[in-house]
Amino acid sequence: MSEIIIKDIEGGVCAPKGFKAAGTACGIKGKTDKKDLALIVSDVMCSAAAVYTTNKVKGAPLEVTKRNISDGKAIAIICNSGNANTCAPNGIEIAEKTCQTAADSIGADKEDIVVCSTGVIGQELYIDPFERGIPALMQQLSYQGSASAAEAIMTTDTVPKETAVEFVIGGKVCKIGGIAKGSGMINPNMATMLSFITSDVSISPEMLDKALKEDVKTSYNQICVDGDTSTNDMTVVLANGLAGNEKIVKDGDDFEAFKAALSRVTVYLAKRLARDGEGATKLIECRVSGAADDIQARIISKSVIASDLLKAAMFGADANWGRVLCAIGYAPGEFSTENIDVIMESDKGSIQVCSGSRHKEYSEEKASQILAEEEITIIVDMHQGSGSAVAWGCDLTYDYVKINGDYRS
Amino acid sequence: MSEIIIKDIEGGVCAPKGFKAAGTACGIKGKTDKKDLALIVSDVMCSAAAVYTTNKVKGAPLEVTKRNISDGKAIAIICNSGNANTCAPNGIEIAEKTCQTAADSIGADKEDIVVCSTGVIGQELYIDPFERGIPALMQQLSYQGSASAAEAIMTTDTVPKETAVEFVIGGKVCKIGGIAKGSGMINPNMATMLSFITSDVSISPEMLDKALKEDVKTSYNQICVDGDTSTNDMTVVLANGLAGNEKIVKDGDDFEAFKAALSRVTVYLAKRLARDGEGATKLIECRVSGAADDIQARIISKSVIASDLLKAAMFGADANWGRVLCAIGYAPGEFSTENIDVIMESDKGSIQVCSGSRHKEYSEEKASQILAEEEITIIVDMHQGSGSAVAWGCDLTYDYVKINGDYRS
Structure with missing residues (x-):
């Protein structure tokens, strides 16, 4: 082409x-x-x-x-x-x-x-x-x-x-x-x-x-x-x-x-x-690579950005990568969760928080700076194939609750 | 027995x-x-x-x-x-x-x-x-x-x-x-x-x-x-x-x-x-009857209590039954959504808000009183079989966001 x-x-x-x-x-x-x-x-x-x-x-x-x-x-x-x-x-x-x-x-x-x-x-x-x-x-x-x-x-x-x-x-x-x-x-x-x-x-x-x-x-x-x-x-x-x-x-x-x-x-x-999701203050992008195929990568990336817990952590600028692993783990399908890398990234820089499905030492201060930005990218490498995908979501905020607690009035 | x-x-x-x-x-x-x-x-x-x-x-x-x-x-x-x-x-x-x-x-x-x-x-x-x-x-x-x-x-x-x-x-x-x-x-x-x-x-x-x-x-x-x-x-x-x-x-x-x-x-x-879900102020119970079988009823009742939108509406004491229908509609499986009744109930009384999948006139004031209670029951009749089930959840509140925006610190 x-x-x-x-x-x-x-x-x-x-x-x-x-x-x-x-x-x-x-x-x-x-x-x-x-x-x-x-x-x-x-x-x-x-x-x-x-x-x-x-x-x-x-x-x-x-x-x-x-x-x-x-x-x-x-x-x-x-x-x-x-x-x-x-x-x-x-x-x-x-x-x-x-x-x-x-x-x-x-x-x-x-x-x-x-x-x-x-x-x-x-x-x-x-x-x-x-x-x-x-x-x-x-x-x-x-x-x-x-x-x-x-x-x-x-x-x-x-x-x-x-x-x-x-x-x-x-x-x-x-x-x-x-x-x-x-x-x-x-x-x-x-x-x-x-x-x-x-x-x-x-x-x-x-x-x-x-x-x-x-x-x-x-x-x-x-x-x-x-x-x-x-x-x-x-x-x-x-x-x-x-x-x-x-x-x-x-x-x-x-x-x-x-x-x-x-x-x-x-x-x-x-x-x-x-x-512009209801109440959102941030765009969360999840890029998954190394999945078995693109379809699996799509499912995994969407599971991550759909997690209420991860969304709330992003609102709080908290690099709580355990919630990323948790959301990957309950994504449908059979795949290994033994060797997953997670990087969090924004205009303020990039930081690896998880290596081989284990904690990787990082500066919480730098992580907070990175996550304070309005566009956050969570980069996941599954290390088991060549499938990749991207999904987009937003943070979960007080305003989401406010808007939806009283949408009709 | x-x-x-x-x-x-x-x-x-x-x-x-x-x-x-x-x-x-x-x-x-x-x-x-x-x-x-x-x-x-x-x-x-x-x-x-x-x-x-x-x-x-x-x-x-x-x-x-x-x-x-x-x-x-x-x-x-x-x-x-x-x-x-x-x-x-x-x-x-x-x-x-x-x-x-x-x-x-x-x-x-x-x-x-x-x-x-x-x-x-x-x-x-x-x-x-x-x-x-x-x-x-x-x-x-x-x-x-x-x-x-x-x-x-x-x-x-x-x-x-x-x-x-x-x-x-x-x-x-x-x-x-x-x-x-x-x-x-x-x-x-x-x-x-x-x-x-x-x-x-x-x-x-x-x-x-x-x-x-x-x-x-x-x-x-x-x-x-x-x-x-x-x-x-x-x-x-x-x-x-x-x-x-x-x-x-x-x-x-x-x-x-x-x-x-x-x-x-x-x-x-x-x-x-x-x-006692994080930040919860209410227990939400969903009772489904008239489903094709118990398994379908379980899936439907759980889909209702899991909906963020419905949970936020319950926090706001808003009888937004459209969100109940929406959550039923995206529950997995094949079933009819044409003739669904929805009743909302608490110690303060009972009110039917939806009949045959259509709006049923009701007093918003009475609905608000009912939904202001700490234990709410959403009663769903699917009118297509004898399957029934119950599921339990809670409302989605500011405090859920607060707790999870900063869980680790």
């Missing part, structure tokens, strides 16, 4: 050609000016692919979206925050009406609309806010609207999350952009909370689906805030083909370039989701 | 005939008068059985104990707190020396000693404190020493945990007593943190092992504080036969009576472990 040059650019989901977006406050979050409704529209029909939560309790919008993109096509995404439309009366009916309202405004078929909801579970959602909000969104829709849409999908997120990249396929400049929201109830499995990715690459629905399914294994499925797999997790990618590249319909260099660029977008957003 | 009458009595592990115990401070916890070494000794040889953590990283004492009771016999338990002797240099050697020191003092073989450790992982443990502490324990050993031993095995526990019961087998009065310690890193799987059970029942090692393995499925394995399965979990039961009953060597009424009494002890201790 030839070298792929990927450049970070501005613009989020509107960076790729032909995508407009907007966000507005339509009243789902109550009488507030907090945005709660986002719309992303492509100028032309897109190849579409999505991955969904593995939770058996699923939001009604997931069912409707699944049906709508079963033909591999979509033209727009409508998403509300403040209400998950899950375990709610008439959920399917409301999700379908939302699609219809959006489709009528855009001049599209309702079967070409992706619909998503995020927020409180079990409360009834009404169509009125959508009927007010969608016309407002149509007026605001612009090729610079990504930030507004990114803001409108937030719940307890403290910052909007967007990114975009540029790369070249067959001489054509291609772009991929994305927005995401997360915060709590985050332990994605085959999807994340909500992430919308756009691209102007020309690619078949089948290859788009393949790229996304492979991608989430090392991006969204490798993050964890609290181990709670949400009912509404969904990642959707729309690719409208306006970059003018030769359509990607099979494996090869072009597909690899697309996947590499997609990974740059999703890993960036995944890390931002972890860093 | 005839009716079994089980009476709660005083005395903990010393309630059964022929068991002495003591606890002392030998310096493992540093220069403090906090007790850190416990000894339990039977007057005569016992049938012995144990279950251990499923964590692949195991404390050295587990390995030594496993070997020592492989013949189904033991006479004493020596246990230190303050240091887990896990991932520590010379761990096996120290555990063996500990057995030898105890055996020499008691006048027993070192292969008849159960050795346990609990505390920080990865720090070297030395034999000196044991050499000082065991002679002191021998002087204090008494038939009233259970409370002292229960105190000596505590780490971040706020209260010692002990209980005992009396029942009759074949006209003979039999007793079972137990002590336990828990607090954090609690998500037992085939064992709990540390629990020592004594009995004067006459029972073969094989039947004792069978009783214990069946028992933990519905007692210790059904509690969770933080999802972190410890490296040192162990439950040991010693039965010395001094009650004089006809020896239990097969299934039947006597075995059922023993199991029922054992369950009374272990479920009591399991609940106390959950209630």
